[in-house]
Amino acid sequence: MAHFPKPAEGSWTEHFKIDTSPTSYEDSISPEHYEAEREAIFKKTWLNIGRVEQLPKGGSYFTKELSAAKTSVIVVRGKDNEIRSFHNICRHRGNKLVWNDFPREEVSGSCRQFTCKYHGWRYDLDGELTFVQQEGEFFDLDKQNFGLAPIRTEVWEGFVFINFDNDAAPLKEYLGAYAKGLDTYPFGKMTEVYKYRAEIGANWKLFIDAFMEFYHAPILHQKQAVDDESRKLREVGYEALSYGVDGPHALVSSWGGMAPPKDESMVKPIERLLRSGLFGLWDAPDVGPIPEAGLNPTRHKAWGEDSFLFFPNFMLLVWKPNWYLTYHYWPTSYNTHTFECSLYFVPPTNAYERLQHELAAVTFKEYALQDANTLEATQTMLESRAVTEFPLNDQEVALRHLHTTARAYVADHKAEKDQASA
Amino acid sequence: MSNLLPAEYADLEKFADWILPTEKERYAKRLASSMDELQAFYDEAFPRLEAAVPYLKTVSLEDISEEDRNLTYLFCSLVNVTFPVEVWRQARVPDSGASMVDCIVEPAI
Ligand code: FES
Ligand SMILES: [Fe+2]
Numbered sequence: 001m002a003h004f005p006k007p008a009e010g011s012w013t014e015h016f017k018i019d020t021s022p023t024s025y026e027d028s029i030s031p032e033h034y035e036a037e038r039e040a041i042f043k044k045t046w047l048n049i050g051r052v053e054q055l056p057k058g059g060s061y062f063t064k065e066l067s068a069a070k071t072s073v074i075v076v077r078g079k080d081n082e083i084r085s086f087h088n089i090c091r092h093r094g095n096k097l098v099w100n101d102f103p104r105e106e107v108s109g110s111c112r113q114f115t116c117k118y119h120g121w122r123y124d125l126d127g128e129l130t131f132v133q134q135e136g137e138f139f140d141l142d143k144q145n146f147g148l149a150p151i152r153t154e155v156w157e158g159f160v161f162i163n164f165d166n167d168a169a170p171l172k173e174y175l176g177a178y179a180k181g182l183d184t185y186p187f188g189k190m191t192e193v194y195k196y197r198a199e200i201g202a203n204w205k206l207f208i209d210a211f212m213e214f215y216h217a218p219i220l221h222q223k224q225a226v227d228d229e230s231r232k233l234r235e236v237g238y239e240a241l242s243y244g245v246d247g248p249h250a251l252v253s254s255w256g257g258m259a260p261p262k263d264e265s266m267v268k269p270i271e272r273l274l275r276s277g278l279f280g281l282w283d284a285p286d287v288g289p290i291p292e293a294g295l296n297p298t299r300h301k302a303w304g305e306d307s308f309l310f311f312p313n314f315m316l317l318v319w320k321p322n323w324y325l326t327y328h329y330w331p332t333s334y335n336t337h338t339f340e341c342s343l344y345f346v347p348p349t350n351a352y353e354r355l356q357h358e359l360a361a362v363t364f365k366e367y368a369l370q371d372a373n374t375l376e377a378t379q380t381m382l383e384s385r386a387v388t389e390f391p392l393n394d395q396e397v398a399l400r401h402l403h404t405t406a407r408a409y410v411a412d413h414k415a416e417k418d419q420a421s422a
Numbered sequence: 423m424s425n426l427l428p429a430e431y432a433d434l435e436k437f438a439d440w441i442l443p444t445e446k447e448r449y450a451k452r453l454a455s456s457m458d459e460l461q462a463f464y465d466e467a468f469p470r471l472e473a474a475v476p477y478l479k480t481v482s483l484e485d486i487s488e489e490d491r492n493l494t495y496l497f498c499s500l501v502n503v504t505f506p507v508e509v510w511r512q513a514r515v516p517d518s519g520a521s522m523v524d525c526i527v528e529p530a531i
Contacts, residue, residue, distance in 0.1 A: 195527035223516045226509065270504040273472055339523075347529075351481035351494045354531060355471075358501050362445070365525070366505055369518035376521075 003239050004298070012243045012397040018404055022389035027407055028203035029383045034334035040413030041312050041406060042068035043164040045248075046174050048314040048328065049075060052158045053191050054108065055083060059125060062108035063088055063098050068331040069164055073151060074098050074114070078125045083155060085162045086127050086148035090116040097123070097148070114148075123148050158187050176246045178308050181294025182318070186287045190323060190344040194361040196368065197340050202375035204313060204329040204337040205402060210371050211327060212252055212309055212398035214238045220370055224278075229266040242298045243397050248311035248405045250398045253297055256304020256320055276356040278363045279304060284321035285346040309398065311405055322346065325364075335379050341368060427496070428489045430477075434470055437463055440499040441492045445525040448502045453513050457506070464507040467500045483531060491531050 007015035014020065027033050049064045054075075061076035072088035074097065090097045095118040100107050113130065114123045122131035127148035132141065152163045154171035156179055161171050172179065200207055210216065218233035225233060244251035260275065260282035261267050267277060275282040295318060296303040308316045315327040328340040343361050348354040392400050426438055440463060442448045452460065474497070481490045506513050 192529045193527055194525065194529070196523050197526050198521065198523040220517070223510060224505075268504060268508045269468070270501060270508065273468075273475070274501070341523075342527075348483060350479050350483060351486070351490060351497075351531075352475060352478040354483060354494060354529070355478065355497055355501060357529070358498050359504075361525075361528070362502055363505070365523050366515040366518075368523045369515050369521050372523060373517060373519045373521040 003236075004241050004300075006394075011394045013394050013400060016243075016245045016397065016401065018397065018400050022391045023400060023403065024388055025382045025390060025403075026388070027403055027410075028205050029335065029379070029385070031334045033410065034203075034331065036410045036414065037331075037406065038068050038070070040410045042066070042331070044168065044409070044413070045165075045312055046154070046161040046163045046168070046171050046310075047312075048159050048161050048310070048326075049073065049085075050160045051187075052083070052155060052160060053193070055160075057110065059110045059112055060108075061098065061111065061125075063106050065104065065106055066330065067333075071164075072096060073162060074148070075153070075160060075162075076125050080126075082126075083153055083160055084126060085151040085153040085160075087151060089149065090118065090121055091129060091146040091148065092116065092119055092121050092132075157183065157185065175310060176249055178244075178246055178249055178251060178294070178310070182291060182308075182316075183294070184289075184291045185294065185318065186290070186322075187324065187344070189287050190346050192345045192347040192357065194343045194357070195340065196342075196365060197338065198368070198372050199332075200337050200339050200372055200375055201335065202337070202379035203335055204331040205399075205406060206375050206378055207329050207337065207339055207371070208309060208313070208315065208327075208402055209396075209399040210375065211315060212250065212307065212402065213396045214240070214252070214254060215393065215395040216374075220374060221367055224366065224370075226266060226268060232266075238395060240395065241296075241300045241303060244297060245401055248409075250309045250311075250401050251297070252307045252398050253300075253303065254305045254307065255300065255302040270359060274352075274356045274359050276359045278360065278367065280319045280321040280323045280360050281345075281356055282321065287322045287346060290322070309402065311402070312409075323360075335383065339368075339372065425489060426492050428487075428493060431470060431474070431493055434467060434493075434496060437467060437496060437499075440467075441495045442499060443495055443531075445498075445502070445528055448499045449525075451499070452503050452506065455503075455513065457511060457513070460503045460506050460513065464500065464503055467496070468504075471497050471500055486531065494531050 009015045054062050055077040058077055058079040061074055064073045066073055073085050074088045075085045077083050088097050095116055096103050097114050097116055120133040124130050127150055129143045129146045154161050156171055156175060215238050217238055222230045241253045241255055264272050271277040295306050305317055305319045313329045317325045323345045325343045330338045332338055345357050348357060426435055510516055
């Protein structure tokens with residue numbers, strides 16, 4: 001029996017006019033398709049690569065390795081406070097400009113200028129070439145023409161995005177209605193951060209699949225809960241409050257689970273003691289007004305969390321007890337990616353609050369370990385191609401939308417290229 | 423000998439090797455410990471955390487003393503071992519095989 005109403009069409013999937021037939025996962029196991037995604041998706045869409053808090057002052061910078069776009073990026077706050085991004089390559093002979101001991105490792109810090117380790121060329125924070133070693137040895141070298149190669153950079157509510165496509169629509173237009181609805185959300189007050197990273201042996205879309213449905217949660221994660229609670233969760237199964245689609249982006253709106261639980265005996269002793277757990281703090285910190293329009297679209301009393309997927313690879317989860325978390329999935333090949341997760345809380349004022357956050361973060365990691373382990377098993381079996389069609393249910397509508405969208409980007413890009421060369 | 427922990431929590435000093443400043447160290451120590459060791463730590467430290475809640479609410483993170491910082495790290499370790507002790511009876515989360523998720527940034531205390 002359905003607990004929450006579905007659209008008039010009878011299902012979310014039909015409501016969004018998404019094909020309900022069994023789906024192919026060829027898009028997650030084909031090296032050729034991945035190559036096409038790099039061009040059609042990762043070099044064409046807005047990618048979130050961090051937050052403004054990572055660049056606290058003029059001269060603050062960090063680098064980001066973007067294997068999918070075959071580049072490394074420097075993101076830096078200038079003396080004028082502007083945030084800019086550049087390809088991390090020296091204009092002299094192509095050395096990677098900013099790195100420490102290991103060229104492939106991401107770095108962060110603060111500096112007055114960038115100096116190349118190879119022959120000492122120097123660049124300003126705004127990318128201008130300012131110094132050339134033995135400049136007189138060069139042939140008519142005009143330093144003005146050898147600044148760092150810029151990348152389009154725009155900021156929405158403290159989230160820093162880049163886009164390799166100079167013709168792409170502006171960020172806010174791209175992010176659409178979901179971002180608009182969250183425009184005044186107090187992200188800036190939630191600056192205490194825990195970050196996790198994992199190397200995952202699966203296509204990037206497969207991990208998004210796992211986080212855009214909770215159909216798996218009562219089963220895969222059943223050993224996380226105390227016995228009675230676990231049995232109850234399996235019997236009830238999972239239904240979202242509602243699903244949403246806005247262009248390439250999607251939303252899963254979910255009920256609140258256990259923050260706080262109806263029956264305290266259903267949770268672990270440490271959760272009762274610290275009043276915290278997977279769903280965050282039981283007592284929400286005061287953060288001022290929350291933009292009601294952008295969250296809990298069904299206005300349900302039991303609402304607990306909204307998961308937004310901003311296509312292609314940025315997920316934003318906003319929780320009722322005033323905290324949020326982000327997921328990023330950075331492809332490194334057709335069957336591997338780097339997964340990043342960040343939890344953001346209002347900074348604790350005392351040691352007790354710090355421990356509450358610690359419990360939420362530690363709990364999150366245990367779930368992520370289980371989610372991650374399943375993926376490699378899925379990837380290897382999909383690659384066997386022993387079975388090539390898979391039925392997805394209506395609680396998996398958001399992943400159907402993701403794969404449909406990703407395939408459409410690839411097809412459109414190919415059509416454009418064919419047309420250009422015709 | 424100088425005190426690692428506030429005087430009222432001196433009884434927990436025998437678990438001083440759980441005073442670890444990073445999640446990575448706390449998690450590694452958990453994996454390297456037997457269930458008996460985790461249980462022994464939990465059995466003594468959990469009631470002390472229960473008793474310490476009102477006190478910890480008065481410990482400001484702005485100007486925290488070395489002893490209070492150590493106590494908070496010790497309780498962070500306790501938080502880290504609660505899943506094995508309270509639910510799984512094993513140090514690693516079930517069904518997680520060889521998967522690794524590393525904490526790369528965490529708030530300093
Ligand atoms: S490659 Fe950078 S100065 Fe030569
Ligand atoms: Fe999960």
